[in-house]
Amino acid sequence: xxxxxxxxxxxxxxxxxxxxxxxxxxxxxxxxxxxxxxxxxxxxxxxxxxxxxxxxxxxxxxxxxxxxxxxxxxxxxxxxxxxxxxxxxxxxxxxxxxxxxxxxxxxxxxxxxxxxxxxxxxxxx
Amino acid sequence: xxxxxxxxxxxxxxxxxxxxxxxxxxxxxxxxxxxxxxxxxxxxxxxxxxxxxxxxxxxxxxxxxxxxxxxxxxxxxxxxxxxxxxxxxxxxxxxxxxxxxxxxxxxxxxxxxxxxxxxxxxxxxxxxxxxxxxxxxxxxxxxxxxxxxxxxxxxxxxxxxxxxxxxxxxxxxxxxxxxxxxxxxxxxxxxxxxxxxxxxxxxxxxxxxxxxxxxxxxxxxxxxxxxxxxxxxxxxxxxxxxxxxxxxxxxxxxxxxxxxxxxxxxxxxxxxxxxxxxxxxxxxxxxxxxxxxxxxxxxxxxxxxxxxxxxxxxxxxxxxxxxxxxxxxxxxxxxxxxxxxxxxxxxxxxxxxxxxxxxxxxxxxxxxxxxxxxxxxxxxxxxxx
Numbered sequence: 001x002x003x004x005x006x007x008x009x010x011x012x013x014x015x016x017x018x019x020x021x022x023x024x025x026x027x028x029x030x031x032x033x034x035x036x037x038x039x040x041x042x043x044x045x046x047x048x049x050x051x052x053x054x055x056x057x058x059x060x061x062x063x064x065x066x067x068x069x070x071x072x073x074x075x076x077x078x079x080x081x082x083x084x085x086x087x088x089x090x091x092x093x094x095x096x097x098x099x100x101x102x103x104x105x106x107x108x109x110x111x112x113x114x115x116x117x118x119x120x121x122x123x124x125x
Numbered sequence: 126x127x128x129x130x131x132x133x134x135x136x137x138x139x140x141x142x143x144x145x146x147x148x149x150x151x152x153x154x155x156x157x158x159x160x161x162x163x164x165x166x167x168x169x170x171x172x173x174x175x176x177x178x179x180x181x182x183x184x185x186x187x188x189x190x191x192x193x194x195x196x197x198x199x200x201x202x203x204x205x206x207x208x209x210x211x212x213x214x215x216x217x218x219x220x221x222x223x224x225x226x227x228x229x230x231x232x233x234x235x236x237x238x239x240x241x242x243x244x245x246x247x248x249x250x251x252x253x254x255x256x257x258x259x260x261x262x263x264x265x266x267x268x269x270x271x272x273x274x275x276x277x278x279x280x281x282x283x284x285x286x287x288x289x290x291x292x293x294x295x296x297x298x299x300x301x302x303x304x305x306x307x308x309x310x311x312x313x314x315x316x317x318x319x320x321x322x323x324x325x326x327x328x329x330x331x332x333x334x335x336x337x338x339x340x341x342x343x344x345x346x347x348x349x350x351x352x353x354x355x356x357x358x359x360x361x362x363x364x365x366x367x368x369x370x371x372x373x374x375x376x377x378x379x380x381x382x383x384x385x386x387x388x389x390x391x392x393x394x395x396x397x398x399x400x401x402x403x404x405x406x407x408x409x410x411x412x413x414x415x416x417x418x419x420x421x422x423x424x425x426x427x428x429x430x431x432x433x434x435x436x437x438x439x440x441x442x443x444x445x446x447x448x449x450x451x452x453x454x455x456x457x458x459x460x461x462x463x464x465x466x467x468x469x470x471x472x473x474x475x476x477x478x479x480x481x482x483x484x485x486x487x488x489x490x491x492x493x494x495x496x497x498x499x500x501x502x503x504x505x506x507x508x509x510x
Binding site for chain 2: 068072076101104
């Protein structure tokens, strides 16, 4: 069984909750690390791992308040990896949450649908 | 050496002037605006981080910090006692990093009727020696009869005691009812020394005039470490958040600031040499309903042409085209030229992101400093969506 990753959110990094045993995958909050690659490295490593060994995670949830351009790139990479997993497991869904007046986050979600070329549920909270 | 096409942008002249003035007068940062406990909290955190970058002796740091706390509390208290004032009559807090220490300067409104009393107090404080000050302090404490200004008398005495130097002060009449009160506290790194000649408080007064003229909220010249950027963002968030400005504008300003500050941190010449973190200038000011964010940093010659081309290109693209360029870069694993260089450090998308969010041209220029570097200024106007 792959290990969990639980990182508490800070003023500049998002909260990351990946608990395969409970089927939880959620990244939320603010993401503005200067080196997003470094920060998201464990998440990418996790996704690479489960690509070969599927887990009980059926829903991948994203609830960003804000992310900088450096994070934007990494989020794309994360979504692309999830797409690969989802192609082998069609029950998997990706949820992109945004709060009511946050047009930027909503639009980013819609953009990612095109960039990743995979369905993403854009959900207003 | 490529001198061609490096012209000053007339809209950015004032920034060059600001930067030169700050360097010449060793101005570290200046904040003009609202003062309340949540804002001063953030100003203090920022000040703390700033002190960290200076390698100052711990004892001196503590003194400086203590004096800043008192100072900020004073400004808050007195500024908020006066309810009827103009928008350009805000409190001001300034820090100068002089040769052998610091100058902390505060500015706040004062009712004319209170000037004489305050003046005589300050003169009394300046004329007292160490023991005299201690006695003065105890006198007021024991007296129990504090002036109608509350504990302010004590605060100033404490600042004088901690600094070990005379206070410089001045009053500037605004109208029949109000004046502006400037107070300058000098702290030396070497506590054994005393300042023989005080730096003129006119330096602070003159700079204040510039701040008012241009409606400048914050001007900072120094290092842009990770922690400093964080504290600046925090400060800006609270300040803009409390200004009643709508949420979307506040978010936009925040977004733009993140990208611009992280750019300085990553790309200024110091970042690529021994210093490891970028150094530069940040100026935030208001213009009608918008916020204007300007950054400046020294940049190595070899990077100028490409950066200039990148910015010019961004300015000439329609929103649709910008969007396509953004997509091209973010999708690309095999990176191209400047974008590749920038992307390695994570900021290839930053400028495009700013342009997309602001929908206005990015103002910029390069001002030559010496034969291998120039000062790069970038200005973004963030207005209501």
